[in-house]
Amino acid sequence: MHTLKKFVWPVGLLLVAASCQDLDVVNPNRPDAERATAQPLTTENFVATSFRTWWPVAGHDDYPSWAFSTMAREITSGFADFGQLELSAEPRQGWNNSPVNVRRFVNETPWFQLFRTVSSVNDVVGSINRGLVIENAVRTARAKAMGKFMQGVSYGHIGFYFDKAPIIDEFTKLDTVRTPQFTEYRQVSAFAIRQLDSAIAVAQTQPSMTFPADAWLYQSLTRDQFVRLANSYAARILVYTPRSRAERAAVNWAEVIRRVDAGIQTDYAPLAQPDVFFDDWKRLVARLRTAGRPSDFGRPSYWLIGPADSTNGWVNWVATPNDNRLPFQMRTRDRRIQGTTGPASPGKYVGYNLNNIFAADRGTFRWSHYFFRRSGVDLTWQTGPQLAMSVAEMDLLKAEALIRLGRAAEAVPLINRTRIANGELPPVTVEGPPNEPGCVPRKESGACGSLWDALRYEKGIEGLGMNGVIAFLDARGWQTLPENTPVHLPIPGRELQTLQLPLYTFGGPGGQGSAPARDPERCPVAGLARCPS
Known part of the structure; x- marks a missing residue:
């Protein structure tokens, strides 16, 4: 041939x-x-x-x-x-x-x-x-x-x-x-x-x-x-x-439920082959080049993990002007973030590390004391299964559909599956997480979160490190992107130049395709506790 x-x-x-x-x-x-x-x-x-x-x-x-x-x-x-x-x-x-x-x-x-x-x-x-x-x-x-x-x-x-x-x-x-x-x-x-x-x-x-x-x-x-x-x-x-x-x-949320019910029943995790098929996103998120400096290229953001904090560290960090924010040590009951022996002990997905690895002149708001560890380090990104789509993701898509269709009680067990098994957290009800000290997640005000907050928190923590784009796709639909973030990308300038079409773009103050001001806690339906609609 x-x-x-x-x-x-x-x-x-x-x-x-x-x-x-x-x-x-x-x-x-x-x-x-x-x-x-x-x-x-x-x-x-x-x-x-x-x-x-x-x-x-x-x-x-x-x-x-x-x-x-x-x-x-x-x-x-x-x-x-x-x-x-x-x-x-x-x-x-x-x-x-x-x-x-x-x-x-x-x-x-x-x-x-x-x-x-x-x-x-x-x-x-x-x-x-x-x-x-x-x-x-x-x-x-x-x-x-x-x-x-x-x-x-x-x-x-x-x-x-x-x-x-x-x-x-x-x-x-x-x-x-x-x-x-x-x-x-x-x-x-x-x-x-x-x-x-x-x-x-x-x-x-x-x-x-x-x-x-x-x-x-x-x-x-x-x-x-x-x-x-x-x-x-x-x-x-x-x-x-x-x-x-x-x-x-x-x-069409009813169609989402139909697709999820007809969808995967086990995690989809294709098998990596060294230098042929691998997950470079997982490699860089977990990269360790120097001893004592894990996740030295990027780290889990406090915006993602902060709602699990049981102290006022998260609340104070959010209330601090952006340019003055500094990293802090959390205390949480979520065993994906913190182990059982104290605030510095590693959780199942995330660990604590005191090093600040990014230049201060690029903004201390970028600093985080937490590193990603769920997928391992060394060569795990090019050997073995690479989680690409989880049953948990599909469960949480269905849970969102059920909440939006006014069937919140049916969403509760789907949210609790990973919350209890992986986070070792007390179960949520239609009222949300138990309203008690150490509640996970909390709102930016410090109040205990709603069922809607718990769904979005669970979606974020379970998706961490699996895929580099889904968090963005969720955030624009939930209206949690920072104001003026581009909501999508334009056709590349090189392509437009080849076609002799005008350049255009998205994002920025007053620009087209710019995200509106954040509105993170508004519910998609009326009637949920602790959740303004």
């Missing part, structure tokens, strides 16, 4: 005719893609490796994870790498979308890498539609199901990150495209879910379909497990697409 190099168009080059209206543009590399996808095993390899291409920009590498996590105040860092310093500065400023901005990869990397994945799988699905058979009916259906799945999760993340994008699928005639047609993010996400449903429909035709552990989705999956995974990703897309409190309230 000949080895052929597959050509992948960046979207700007796909649509280059938009800036050359009088030219007939022909893609001279297209025959290579067509010849390659006429070869069954080569075609299968394109789709079998597509998840590996998608994985880094889905919250498992540097872009856009560090920018998004620090904007959400999940992780705090004083380093300039990966655009995090500028985007997490307080007060917030707009994103610099210049094509020569040295931090431009915050939106360039996910844009081009997601469309690279789309391009690969479009070729595969198109070839199968034209009659290509890969050995037998089962393998052919598996390749097509995987292709539709990857279209779905790729466009799902495009819909998460960007205000708009072109929809390019296996039916798009690339060489005839002359004018870019951009689709608004909500329609992009709706398209993504339709592709996931197509993947489910194809998979259901072949009960014996399986996915191997060493490639494809990097976890051994049966046909039914693949279908459940697709449903869980659809649940994510439904919940995480909204840019505002109003949009999140308008989600």
